[in-house]
Amino acid sequence: MSSYLISGGRPLNGQLHVHGSKNAALPIIAASLLYQGVTVIRGCPDILDVRYMIKILRSIGCGVVYQDDMLQIDASEICLENISRECIGKMRSSILLLGAALGRCRHMTLDYPGGCTIGARPVDIHLKALEQMGVHIEEVDGAIHCETEGLSGARIVLPYPSVGATENLMMAGAMAEGITWIQNAAKEPEVSDLAGFLSAMGVSIYGAGTDRIGILGKCSLHHTEYRVMSDRIVAGTYLLAVAGTGGEIELLNVAEQHMHCLLHLCEAMGCEVRMTEKGVRLKSARRLFAVEDIHTQPFPGFPTDMQSQLMAVLATARGESVIYEHIFENRFRTAGELQKMGADIQIKNNRAVIRGVRKLKGCHVSARDLRGGAALVIAGLMAEGDTIVENSIFVERGYQDICKDLTQLGAEIRHSRDAREG
Structure with missing residues (x-):
């Protein structure tokens, strides 16, 4: 021990x-899956949760290079069926993969995420919001199975300003048809940092840092280099x-x-x-x-x-x-x-x-x-x-x-x- x-x-x-922020780096790493190409993230902290996320990305077919504080992710081809269930169970932030994966692949099966035992932290806020965007969700053998014929923009009012749910909806909204509005959104600086990354990638996003965020979906994405807060x-x-x-x-x-x-x-x-x-x-x-x-x-x-x-x-x-x-x-x-x-x-x-x-x-x-x-x-x-x-x-x-x-x-x-x- x-x-x-x-x-x-x-x-x-x-x-x-x-060093760079854990709570900013993890959703930005997840958001890199939206682009079918190479993304470079600088200022990425060398911590266990980042290492777990890298293992998850490699398990689904991403090419990953991690050197000093630079993380290079090639998400040209991914296969979600091979996702590392072991790493999912070790970190709460694995739930952040859901919005990006549904936006790109239209389906994902995810074990309930693990992490620190500081409270219940239910994922129902994430799931109920994604249902409003056209995602069908059911529990299969203790895992969350999500599928959609295509995400649709929606006006979503969160019951609580959950940081993770706000971030998942921002990523899903980037690939949805139409405009997604998130009301009672989280205002944490890490949410604004994810918005900065998405904007640098080509997503039209407004209002980050306030309680109302708008995302215009189906924008053309491109190669991005971004430094984490x-x-x-x-x-x-x-x-x-x-x-x-x-x-x-x-x-x-x-x-x-x-x-x-x-x-x-x-x-x-x-x-x-x-x-x-x-x-x-x-x-x-x-x-x-x-x-x-x-x-x-x-x-x-x-x-x-x-x-x-x-x-x-x-x-x-x-x-x-x-x-x-x-x-x-x-x-x-x-x-x-x-x-x-x-x-x-x-x-x-x-x-x-x-x-x-x-x-x-x-x-x-x-x-x-x-x-x-x-x-x-x-x-x-x-x-x-x-x-x-x-x-x-x-x-x-x-x-x-x-x-x-x-x-x-x-x-x-x-x-x-x-x-x-x-």
């Missing part, structure tokens, strides 16, 4: 470049790591408009935050202040993907903090591991009350999901003594090399297949 071994208590200082969740994780341990950091390749809510919270905790010509700089206070009434919300609100990391930092803040989780019901699972380290956290339904303690103490903890694993790494850096974080494979799904990055800032952290033997 792979683990992180961390010796805590060291302030972090330095400068880091933030930087990862705002990775950037936020490193900012909170520095906030929790003390010190100062400058993050390069960061957009303030993507992180406004988190930066505001860092200031409320007592950190100094300012934008630079290259990105954002944060200087931590000696001891942070608690923050009341933090609510996870769709963008531009506070992201659920940052909730676990913030909880770890608030565990030693002065006073009482309250976090409300409104998106995923199992996001508080990390609280139990933080309690092992001495955190005073009480959970009731979707509410977490965190009473700051003076110090966390290093111990043996286990990651149960991607962002929760990152939170435990932060807690280990803050803690007195040594911490072992098991199941590092979860963290590797979204962070290119968290050990290398944190070591560059002065942390003492290493990766081990079995850190207990180290």
